[in-house]
Amino acid sequence: MELAYIPSPSRGVLYLGPVPLRGYAFCIIIGVFVAVWLGNKRWIARGGRSGTVADIAVWAVPFGLVGGRLYHVITDYQLYFSEGRDWVDAFKIWEGGLGIWGAIAFGAVGAWIGCRRRGIPLPAYADAVAPGIALAQAIGRWGNWFNQELYGRATDLPWAVHITSTVDGRVPGYYHPTFLYESLWCIGVALLVIWADRRFKLGHGRAFALYVASYCAGRFWIEYMRVDDAHHILGLRLNNWTALVVFLLAVLYIVLSAKKRPGREAVVEPAAVDGDSGDGDRTGATDDSAATGDAADAKTGDDADGKAEADGESDADVKADAGAKSGGAGDTKAEDGAGSAKKS
Secondary structure, three states: OOOOOEEOOOOOEEEEOOEEEEHHHHHHHHHHHHHHHHHHHHHHHOOOOOOHHHHHHHHHHHHHHHHHHHHHHHHOOHHHHOOOOOHHHHHOHHHOOOOHHHHHHHHHHHHHHHHHHHOOOHHHHHHHHHHHHHHHHHHHOHHHHHOOOOOEOEOOOOOOEEEOOOHHHOOOEEEOOHHHHHHHHHHHHHHHHHHHHHHHOOOOOHHHHHHHHHHHHHHHHHHHHEOOOOOEEOOEEHHHHHHHHHHHHHHHHHHHHHHHOOOOOOOOOHHHHHHHHHHHHHHHHHHHHHHHHHHHHHHHHHHHHHHHHHHHHHHHHHHHHHHHHHHHHHHHHHHHHHHHHHHO
């Protein structure tokens, strides 16, 4: 009797009346929200505008879903197009089956379109959202738990996942929970990218490349443990080869980018900088106008004071002149009187 294990849900869908609520879909949706939320915080910290990450995600997410499904259907075509299979099932994304390689590739195309429309460099955007994508993967992997899929070899470890489904040839038993291993690995990748980005000021796409390289390193050994059907090349699963090639390309990009464009972008969203400059100009203009007005008021006051002083001086001079004239007239009269008396 097993003392400890991870139980699997009896079913991966609940019904709210006629509306199905699928655990796999919920995990994907929650992951997208977390990625956008964290990406937005990092984008603002780099000098971008709030809401830009979500606007570009409107392009990236649908492209990513289509790309992820295409990769899965192409690499596991026998599940949908072999004898006894219904090709319509290829469109039932809610039943599971998204290839991260196709999701990232097509999602990058969608992000490029969104960035181009806003005049934003794609590498800067990718650096901002990289840890969020890793967390989205960590959450999304729990959708595989709801579907009882993507487990590893049989084991008696206390954290083994108990598979009870017999769909598609599954054999009930206790297996390595590779979905859990990958979920935990992705959380570690997110923390690594956040730390390295703060420590080394990664820019020009290097934070995203670090996420890709570190994810591929973990995916290689986790993929090696899985027992679900997959195409093999030279003894390795197709996804092992994909992880190896993508890892090497990501490391090469980090090395070459660091030499060609060291440091981090000074401006990630030109519109944000232009907007700030415009506000500053308007504020400066207001201050200048106020200063000009104060100067004009001061000048008007000085002119008024000067005029008042001049008027006061003029009145005093007039009175003084009048007094002087009156005094002169009096003196003349006195002289005339004295003369008359003398003549008499």
